[in-house]
Amino acid sequence: MINVFWTHPGKMAKPGVERASCTGASAIFRLLLIIPSLLVIVTPALAQQSKHPVYVGAKVCGSCHDGTGMGHQYSLWLLNKHSRAYASLAKPYAREIARLSGIPDPPDQAPMCLGCHATAAEAEPWERDPTFALEDGIQCEKCHGPGSEYSRPEVMSNREAAVKAGLRIPNKEWCANCHFTKGSHVAVHDLPALDIDEALKKIAHPLPEKPTLPAGKSETSESVEPKTGPQYVGALACGSCHKQEALGFQYNVWRLSNHARAYAVLATPKAFELAKQKGLEGEPQKLGECLRCHATGYGEEAPSFSASFSPAEGVGCEACHGPGSEYQHEAVMRDKRMSASAGLKPVSRTTCLRCHEDSHEKPFNYEEARRQIEHPKNRPQAAAQPQYKTPVNAALSPDGKELYVACEASNSVIVVDTATQEKTAEFQVGGQPADVSFSPDGKYAYASNRLDDTVSVIDVASRRAVRTLQVGDEPHGLLTEKTGRYLYVLNTSTDDISVYDTTTFEEIRRLSAGRGPWSLALSPDGNQILVTNMLSRFVPLRQPPVSEVTMIDVERGVVENRLTVPEANLIQGVSWHPSGEFGLVTLNRTKNLVPMTRLVQGWTINNGLGIVWKEGRVDQVLLDEPNMGFPDAADVAFTPDGRYALVTSTTSHRVAVVDVQKLLSIVKSASEKERKEILPNHRGKATEYVIKHISTERSPRGLVIDADGRFAYVCNSLDDSLTVIDLASLEPVKRVDLGGPKEITKVRFGEQTFHDAKITFQRQFSCHSCHPDGHVDGIAYDIEADGIGISPVDNRTLRGINDTAPFKWEGTNPSLSRQCGARLSVFFTRVAPFTPEELAAVDNYICTIPRPPNRYRPLGAPLTPAQRRGKRIFERTMTNDGQIIPEENRCVTCHFPPLYTDRRKHDVGTREKLDRTGTFDTPHLNNIYDSAPYLHNGMAATLEEIWTIYNPYDTHGVTNDMTKDELNDLIEYLKTL
C-alpha cells in the first residue's frame, strides 16, 4: 500500500511530510504502469498541446494536394487571386491605398497590408518552416491553419485527427475577416463589393469523391541530385532580391503575369482537351511535351534542378534567363560580364517565339506580349503628392535674428530671417517635428519628431541635424534650462519627461508627468519649468476630468509639485509672465458628464486660460464670449513688458489679445467662491480682458514674441505661413510664405475642415477639440442620440480607423461618411452638416492620419520572450487544464489580424446600468497601448482591468484560468499590436 500526499498536481509533498509504505516491488511496478496510463486518459488534450504548429507553405500542401486524384487543388489555388495577393502589393495602387490609410511603411512590408495579403504575416520567423514563402500570398494555411502537425498523410486522412492537430475548416465568416469592404481600397480601385458566395465558388477546390494521392513524378522530372553545370534554382531564389522596390518589384510583376500560372493552367479541362487533340495521353502536368513550354527548364536537354526548384512555378525567370545557380549571387549579378559568363542569357524575340510561335493556334503579338510582361528595374514613379509644410511651433534664436519653424508635414525646420521676415532656409529633421527650441548659447537647436520618437540635434551654423536622440513615445515640447546643460523632452504618449545631459546626450533621468505632457516653459529666473498635460487624469466613471500642470524644480531636476486643474482638459500652451509670479496655460473645459443636447452658452466645451500662480494655485477663466467661442486655444505668449498675453485659437483662426492687468484684477478681486465656481464658467467675463481679436490665416498654433516686444510670429499650420503681428498696433502686418504648394488637395481640404470650428454652433469646438493630433481626449461622453444619460461612451482615437467600420461603440454607423454626416450635425455640431465635398474631404483626411509606429515592436523587430508567450495565449485554443475554448470566445476570433477586429458586434459582458445595450462593435487593437481608458465607456483604466475586474464570467475571452504572469504576458503581446 502506498500513501502519497500530493501538494498539487505533479508535485510531491515535501520530504518529511510524505509517507510511503510499500508492500513489495510488484506494487511499485503496478504504480509505474498505472500513473502514465492515467495521465493519458485524463489529459488527452494536453498531449495535443505539446507541439506548437508552424507554417509549412503551400508547396508542401501541393506535394499531395495536386493531380487529378486530388482535384488539382494546388493548381486551382495557383490560378486564383489568392496566390497573387502578396504580389499585388507591388502595384501602384497599393502604395496609394497605404498612403490613404496613414500607413507609413511600404505595403509589401507593412503588417497592416501583409495581414490580408499574405499568410503568417503576424507569425515570427521561427514559426515558418524553410519551405514556407511569404511571397505565396494567401496560401492554404491562411484559412486552414499552420500545417506542420496535420500535413502528414496519415493525419490528414483522418479528419478528426487532423482537426485536433490544428486543421481548421473555415466558413465564409472567416473570409469576411479580410474581405469586408475596406474604404481605403474602394477609394482607390473602386471595385464592387465582394459577393462572398460567388467568390467561394471561384476558389472552390473540392476533393474528388475518392481522392488518391499523386503517384510518381512527371516523365521528364529530373533527379535533384546535384550534377555538374548550372541548375535551375526557382523563381523564388531570384525573388529574394528582385522583389524589392529598388528593383522594380520584378518578382511580383512576374508573379502577377500569366507566366506564373503556366503550369497550373495545365490542370484545366481545356488543357486536357488540347493534349488529347495532340494525341497525348495522361495528365498534361506530367507530360514533357506540355511542360516544355508550361514550365521552366523542361525544354532543355538534360536540365538539372536544385532542391529549391518546383515546376509549379510555371514559366519562371530562368525559363528565359537560363538556369541561375551560378549567376544568382549578388556579387556575380552586379557584374554584367561575370553574370553572362555564369549563364545569364540575354532575352530576345527568339526566346519568346520558342514557345509562343504557333502555339495552340493562338495568334502571338510579340510587342504586345512583351509590354505585358516587361519588368524594368526602374518603374515610373507615381506623381508626387503636394508636400505641405504645416508649421506648428516656432522658436526665436537667442540673438533674435532667426526664427526656426517646426513643420510637421514636410519633416523640416524652416528658417526665417526676422529682419527681412522672409524664409531663408529649410532643412530636414525627423518625422513630424512638433516643436523646436534653442540652446541658450544659440549654437544648437533641438527639434522633437513625434512620428519617429526622436529629437534632432541641429547645428545652427551648418543648419543641419548632426545627431538624433532616441526619446520616449511621441515627443512634443522640449527646451533646455538656462545653462543649456539639460534638455527636457516631453514624451506625450508615455506620460513622462526625458532629461538629457547635453554634454553626453545621455538620458540621465525620466520624470513622471501627467497624462499627455504637451508643452513647457521655463520661468524667468530659470528655477522652475511648468509642463502642461493634455489629458485628464484617470477619474472614476462619471466623474469630471481633472488635469495637471506639472512643476519641475530645475536645480534638483525633480518634480516639485503637481497642480490640479479641475474640470479642465487639453491643457496645451504655456508661458510665464515676465515677473515670474504666474504663468498662463490654455485649456478646454469639456462638460462631458452632461448630455450634449445643446451648445448654446458653452453647454459642451468651453475654452479659456489657466492662471498658474507660483505658489501653486490655479485659477481658470474663459476666452469664450456669450455668442462666440474661442475654440482650441493652442498657445500663449506674453509681451516682454507683461502687459499683454496673446493666445491662438487654432480653429477660429485668430489670436486673442488679453489685457493682463485687467485679467488679474478681476481674478484677485473675486471672492473665493467666484474664483472657484463662477469665473471658470462665466462666458461674459472675457470681454472685460480680451481687448482684441486679430485675424490670422488658417489654424494658428504656436506663437512667439520677440525680445523687443515688436512683433509676434504666429504659425498658421494649415496655410503654410506665418502671420506677423505688430504689437504696437496689434495688427497683422505681414504674411510670411513658407513655401508650401498652392494647390489644396482633397486631403488638405479635409484637414482644414477638421480644424475649423465653423462647423459648430457659435464656433464652440471642432473635430480637433476631441481628437487632437487625430487622436483622443481620453474622456467619456454622453451623446444624446441614444437617450439622455444613456450609454456614455469612451472617446476613440481616429488613428488607424480606416477600414474598421462600423463606427461608434454600438456599431451604428457603417461608414465614415455616415459617422461624420448628417447625424454629426444633429447630435454634435448643431449647424448645417458638411457639404458632400467637405464630408468626402474630412473622411479622406481622417483615413490618412498617420499611424505612429508601435514602440513596443518596431517594424521587423522580433518578439521578446514575454511577448512571444503572450502571443501564444492570445492565439490559444485551450485553457490551462486542457478544455477547448469555443471558437467564438477566443481572442483571435474577434480580434483578427491585421486590424485585430472582425468588425462585428459582440456582447462581452460589459454592459453597465446606464447602457441600453451590451453588444458593442469590436474595437481594433492597433497601438492599443496608447488609447486608455478601455471598454465602451472607458471604465477600465488599464488593459489589465479589462480582465481582472470586467471579465468575471469569461465572456470577454477565457482568462480566469490564467495565472498573473500569463496575464502579464498577454498584455505585453497586446502592446505590440
Add this chain to the structure above:
Amino acid sequence: MKSSRIFSSLFVLVATISLLWGDPPTKSPIKLPYVYTKWKQFTTADGLPNDHIFAVEVDGPKVWVGTEDGLACIDKRTGKIQSWKEEDGLPWKVVTGLVVDKRTGDLWLGLFGGGLARFSGGRFDHWHQMNSGLVNDVVYAVAIQGDNVWAATTAGCSRFNTKTGEWTIFTEKNAPMEEIWNYNVHATEEKVHLAVWGSGVLEFDVKTERWKEYLDPDGEMEIDLYRDDGIVHVITTAAEYVDDVLWVSSYFGVCRYDGRHWRGFYEHECGLPSDFNNNLKARSAIEAWFCTDKGLGACMDFETDTWVAYTRNSDGTGKAVVTRGKEVLEVIEGPVNVPQSFIICADIDGDDVWVGTGKGLGWGIGEGYYPGLKERLPAKTSNLRSENSPSRNGRAQ
C-alpha cells in the same frame, strides 16, 4: 604604628568595595566603537500618524516614515511633520516599504495589502493586482534598480520597468524560490537581493539576469549544524549588499558573506540582542545594524567582532552595551535611545541613524561619528555588572 594599620585597613576596605561594586579604574584607552548617545524620539504625540513604524527612508533633509496607519515626512531642518492618510490620497494605510529614487526624487511605497504606490510632486499613483502586473498586493519592501522598481510581495517578487511599463514576476517558476514569500528586497546597480521566508537569499545579477540562491547547506531548519557553512537560516528577513559584502538577517541569527567566507552571529556569543531579526541596515563591509525583537544590535566592527546593543529599559531609560565577542567592554546608561526595544526597521543617514520601532521612531544623532574603532577611554558607567548578569548584551528588561 597604629595609624598606619588604620590607614592600611581603610585602603583594603576601599579596594574591596571598589572590586565588589564597580569597575576597577581603567588605566589606559582601548579600541572602542562609536556609541550613539544623543537620541530624539518621535511618536504620535509629535505628529506621526501612528507609532508602529514599518519603514523609514531618509532623503536629504526629509525623513519618510511608513507606519501602520499612514505615511509621514519629517523635515529635519524644521522638525515639522507632514502626514498622509487614506483620506489625504494615500492609496492604502499600511506602509511597509519605502525607497526614494534618487534620480527623480520620487518616493515609492510598498503597501501591505494595497500594492505599490509612487508619491511624486504631491501625487500618489497606485498599482495593484487588478490594474497592473503586480503579482500581489501584500508588499513588504521596495527597491530601485536603474529604471526598475522591485517589490517583494507575499506571492513572489515583481519588477516594474518604469520606462517600458513592463511587469515581470519572479516566483518558483523562473527563480530558485523554494517558497515565494518575499520578505525584503535590496538593490544595487549590479545585483538585487531577495530575502525570502524559507528560501534564504536569492541574488539576481542585473547584467546576466541569472539567479543564484543562498541556502543553509546543512538543510536543517531547527539547528545550524555546521558553523559558517553558509547562511545561518533560510527564514531570512533582509539581505543587503554593500561594499561587496552581503549581510543577512534571519529569525535565527544573522550572518555576513564576503564572497568567500560566511560568518554567522548569534545572541549567545556576541552583541546581537536577539536571534529574532526583523530587518537590517548595512553601512559598510564592516558595519551593519540589526533590528531585533529585543533591541537594536549594531555590528560596529566586523574584524574585531565589536558590537553595540541599544535597548530601552523598563524605567524609560536607555542602555548601550559594547561587547567584543562575549566580553563586555562598556555599558552606557542614560536617557532613552530607541523608543522601544522591538526594532522593526532602520536607515542610515550619513553619520546618523534612524530606527523604527513598535512605539515610535528614534533618531540617533551621530555627532563625532567614526567608523570602526578608535582608542578611547570607556565611558564611566553607573552599574557595570559581571559577565553573567542578566543585563549582559543589553537585553531589554
